[in-house]
Amino acid sequence: xxxxxxxxxxxxxxxxxxxxxxxxxxxxxxxxxxxxxxxxxxxxxxxxxxxxxxxxxxxxxxxxxxxxxxxxxxxxxxxxxxxxxxxxxxxxxxxxxxxxxxxxxxxxxxxxxxxxxxxxxxxxxxxxxxxxxxxxxxxxxxxxxxxxxxxxxxxxxxxxxxxxxxxxxxxxxxxxxxxxxxxxxxxxxxxxxxxxxxxxxxxxxxxxxxxxxxxxxxxxxxxxxxxxxxxxxxxxxxxxxxxxxxxxxxxxxxxxxxxxxxxxxxxxxxxxxxxxxxxxxxxxxxxxxxxxxxxxxx
Amino acid sequence: xxxxxxxxxxxxxxxxxxxxxxxxxxxxxxxxxxxxxxxxxxxxxxxxxxxxxxxxxxxxxxxxxxxxxxxxxxxxxxxxxxxxxxxxxxxxxxxxxxxxxxxxxxxxxxxxxxxxxxxxxxxxxxxxxxxxxxxxxxxxxxxxxxxxxxxxxxxxxxxxxxxxxxxxxxxxxxxxxxxxxxxxxxxxxxxxxxxxxxxxxxxxxxxxxxxxxxxxxxxxxxxxxxxxxxxxxxxxxxxxxxxxxxxxxxxxxxxxxxxxxxxxxxxxxxxxxxxxxxxxxxxxxxxxxxxxxxxxxx
Numbered sequence: 001x002x003x004x005x006x007x008x009x010x011x012x013x014x015x016x017x018x019x020x021x022x023x024x025x026x027x028x029x030x031x032x033x034x035x036x037x038x039x040x041x042x043x044x045x046x047x048x049x050x051x052x053x054x055x056x057x058x059x060x061x062x063x064x065x066x067x068x069x070x071x072x073x074x075x076x077x078x079x080x081x082x083x084x085x086x087x088x089x090x091x092x093x094x095x096x097x098x099x100x101x102x103x104x105x106x107x108x109x110x111x112x113x114x115x116x117x118x119x120x121x122x123x124x125x126x127x128x129x130x131x132x133x134x135x136x137x138x139x140x141x142x143x144x145x146x147x148x149x150x151x152x153x154x155x156x157x158x159x160x161x162x163x164x165x166x167x168x169x170x171x172x173x174x175x176x177x178x179x180x181x182x183x184x185x186x187x188x189x190x191x192x193x194x195x196x197x198x199x200x201x202x203x204x205x206x207x208x209x210x211x212x213x214x215x216x217x218x219x220x221x222x223x224x225x226x227x228x229x230x231x232x233x234x235x236x237x238x239x240x241x242x243x244x245x246x247x248x249x250x251x252x253x254x255x256x257x258x259x260x261x262x263x264x265x266x267x268x269x270x271x272x273x274x275x276x277x278x279x280x281x282x283x284x285x286x287x288x289x290x291x292x293x294x295x296x297x298x
Numbered sequence: 299x300x301x302x303x304x305x306x307x308x309x310x311x312x313x314x315x316x317x318x319x320x321x322x323x324x325x326x327x328x329x330x331x332x333x334x335x336x337x338x339x340x341x342x343x344x345x346x347x348x349x350x351x352x353x354x355x356x357x358x359x360x361x362x363x364x365x366x367x368x369x370x371x372x373x374x375x376x377x378x379x380x381x382x383x384x385x386x387x388x389x390x391x392x393x394x395x396x397x398x399x400x401x402x403x404x405x406x407x408x409x410x411x412x413x414x415x416x417x418x419x420x421x422x423x424x425x426x427x428x429x430x431x432x433x434x435x436x437x438x439x440x441x442x443x444x445x446x447x448x449x450x451x452x453x454x455x456x457x458x459x460x461x462x463x464x465x466x467x468x469x470x471x472x473x474x475x476x477x478x479x480x481x482x483x484x485x486x487x488x489x490x491x492x493x494x495x496x497x498x499x500x501x502x503x504x505x506x507x508x509x510x511x512x513x514x515x516x517x518x519x520x521x522x523x524x525x526x527x528x529x530x531x532x533x534x535x536x537x538x539x540x541x542x543x544x545x546x547x548x549x550x551x552x553x554x555x556x557x558x559x560x561x562x563x564x565x566x567x568x569x570x571x572x573x574x575x576x577x578x579x580x581x582x583x584x585x586x587x588x589x590x591x592x593x594x595x596x
Contacts, residue, residue: 142453143439143471145464149454155440156450166443173441174526178495181527185486188479197476228472229479 001057003082004035005065006072007216010137010172012064013042014130015108019063019086020049021130022112022121031055036074039217041171045130059083064108068095086111106146109134113154128161133168141173182212187222187237194288195234195295200226203284204239223250234259234295238287245276245283255294262290299355301380302333303363304370305514308435308470310362311340312428313406317361317384318347319428320410320419329353334372337515339469343428357381362406366393384409404444407432411452426459431466439471480510485520485535492586493532493593498524501582502537521548532557532593536585543574543581553592560588 002020004012016032023030031051038046051057060082065071066089068079085096088111090103102111109131116123116131135155139147142155159165176184187202194201202222212218219239226235227250234255237248247263249256254269263286265274276283300318302310314330321328329349336344349355358380363369364387366377383394386409388401400409407429414421414429433453437445440453457463474482485500492499500520510516517537524533525548532553535546545561547554552567561584563572574581 141439141441142450143464143467147457147463149457152440152450152454152457156447156454159445159447159450165445166441169441175528176526177528181486185489188483188486191483228474230473230475 001031001033001051001055001060001078003033003060003062003065003071003075003078005062005070006035006037008035008037008039008042009064010042011107011109011134013038013045014132014134014137015086015112016063017045017049017130018109018112018127018134019061019115021124021127022116022119025121025124025127026119031057033072033075033078036072045133061086062096063112064088066091067093086115104148106144106148106151107135107138109138110151110154113157123157123161125161125163128158129163129168132158132163132165133172136165136168137172141169177218179212179214180218183209183214183218183222184225186212187225191226193232195291197231198233198295199236199291200229200232200234201236201238201287201291202226203280204237205280206240209240223248226250227252234291236287236291238283240280245278245280247274247276247287249273259290259294262293263287299329299331299349299353299358299376301331301358301360301363301369301373301376303360303368304333304335306333306335306337306340307362308340309405309407309432311336311343312430312432312435313384313410314361315343315347315428316407316425316432317359317410317413319422319425320414320417323419323422323425324417329355331370331373331376334370343431359384360394361410362386364389365391384413402446404442404446404449405433405436407436408449408452411455421455421459423459423461426456427461427466430456430461430463431470434463434466435470439467475516477510477512478516481507481512481516481520482523484510485523489524491530493589495529496531496593497534497589498527498530498532499534499536499585499589500524501578502535503578504538507538521546524548525550532589534585534589536581538578543576543578545572545574545585547571557588557592560591561585 002016004016020030020032032046032049034050060078061084062082063086066087071079082096084098086100086108088102088105088108092099092101105111113131139151186208190202192201223235223237226232233252235250239246249260249272251270256272257267257269260266260272260274263274263276267273276286300314302314318328318330330344330347332348358376359382360380361384364385369377380394382396384398384406386400386403386406390397390399403409411429437449484506488500490499521533521535524530531550533548537544547558547570549568554570555565555567558564558570558572561572561574565571574584
């Protein structure tokens with residue numbers, strides 16, 4: 001039984017689906033545990049692979065899950081009985097019986113690709129397509145710094161199976177939903193620059209979300225949009241959700257986690273967040289104070 | 299002497315620079331002809347390679363130039379004396395004394411990479427960096443359908459020389475100038491959908507361009523932004539320039555050139571254009587009529 005993480009992305013679903021198919025080609029009774037957070041775009045990759053109700057697994061394997069806290073709600077029951085975890089997060093909590101970890105892999109897909117070769121499973125298009133989904137989405141289509149020559153060569157091998165790789169790139173990396181487009185319209189209209197153009201900030205209310213008919217799925221990487229503007233060191237989204245204010249921050253220099261620490265948050269050096277339980281005006285003030293504290297110190 | 303095309307992009311400049319360096323490593327007196335349209339971002343790739351005034355070449359080679367009409371203004375003098383053309387456009391006019399053409403190469407960089415190997419020139423980082431620029435920019439960082447397994451493997455070889463490939467991807471594929479951002483703000487604010495959401499149209503005046511402080515460099519691929527919205531088959535920008543109205547169109551289905559043909563324009567099946575010499579209202583009407591003529595016929 002293969003588990004994928006909450007708020008699933010292309011790497012957890014694609015890697016899990018490829019592993020499941022590879023094991024099946026060896027005659028194993030292999031299934032994906034249904035992910036209750038699955039999105040419409042990712043759902044087809046699970047077709048025909050979902051575990052029937054009451055399936056009693058001999059072995060439970062987590063894919064791309066650094067912490068058992070990231071199991072989906074339904075999968076919490078497996079938190080203490082996970083036999084194997086296959087992951088690429090250096091921060092992995094080693095909660096599983098055994099852990100296959102490669103912190104240098106750009107995506108778990110690289111590890112699954114190696115396993116497929118190691119198990120002498122023929123690399124079919126059925127296995128290559130979900131692996132390409134995983135590799136392409138986790139590396140921004142081979143664009144991010146974690147991409148390596150090995151990533152590129154695996155990409156080449158996957159493409160050689162004849163998969164329609166461009167449909168993956170188009171659907172997952174180019175196409176914007178109408179709601180996402182509406183949300184980006186709002187963000188571009190509300191963007192405020194400060195600190196000599198080095199900070200770009202947008203405050204997004206629940207009313208903005210409703211006006212765009214946007215869901216959580218439409219909100220990924222919004223602060224990255226702002227960070228990519230020339231001269232901007234820090235892109236920040238302050239978003240209302242369930243009465244709280246969530247800060248999401250991306251920086252060019254490694255200052256995002258430091259700024260978020262001022263607000264009781266944290267994360268990676270260049271991608272961090274915080275949650276503020278206060279009014280909008282208070283949240284904006286707290287955020288601006290945290291930013292100014294660090295942007296002056298440089 | 300190596301020539302690059304007018305309105306230069308990463309492929310013409312990067313491929314030419316890499317070829318120039320490779321020839322130099324064989325002891326050849328090799329130079330780039332100065333490109334009068336060079337942009338600030340591409341300029342550094344020509345550093346130390348530009349031909350001195352009065353340089354009399356023994357051989358003239360055009361890189362990524364399908365037609366001698368695409369020579370820069372200053373290079374027009376070479377139109378009838380071009381000895382060699384290295385290109386990947388199937389539409390190449392075969393104007394040069396000899397033509398090395400590979401219409402299946404995703405970028406001319408692939409052909410130059412093969413030449414570097416063929417000439418037994420060691421692949422140094424100095425050669426790999428401009429080749430990566432060429433390959434990455436012409437394939438949207440390995441995203442477009444013209445990408446092949448060979449493209450990926452060449453990318454891997456280039457990365458292995460230790461170049462800072464991410465700085466190329468960041469500067470050329472992620473970073474937006476403030477003027478470009480302002481232009482996108484305008485485009486998102488002015489976007490109009492029609493034909494049940496299948497057409498997205500923006501009219502951009504010279505006043506809009508001035509308000510965004512945008513230059514020609516900031517206008518590339520604007521219609522692609524619209525084409526990538528979910529459900530949109532046709533993304534269209536109608537832009538005022540020097541008193542004329544320029545149509546730029548991208549489509550998911552192969553209808554862009556057909557629609558543009560109604561206005562006396564043309565281009566590729568999915569990326570086409572036209573120029574209209576009329577008032578704004580007339581141009582909008584002509585454009586809408588051309589679109590409706592084809593969008594109903596399907």
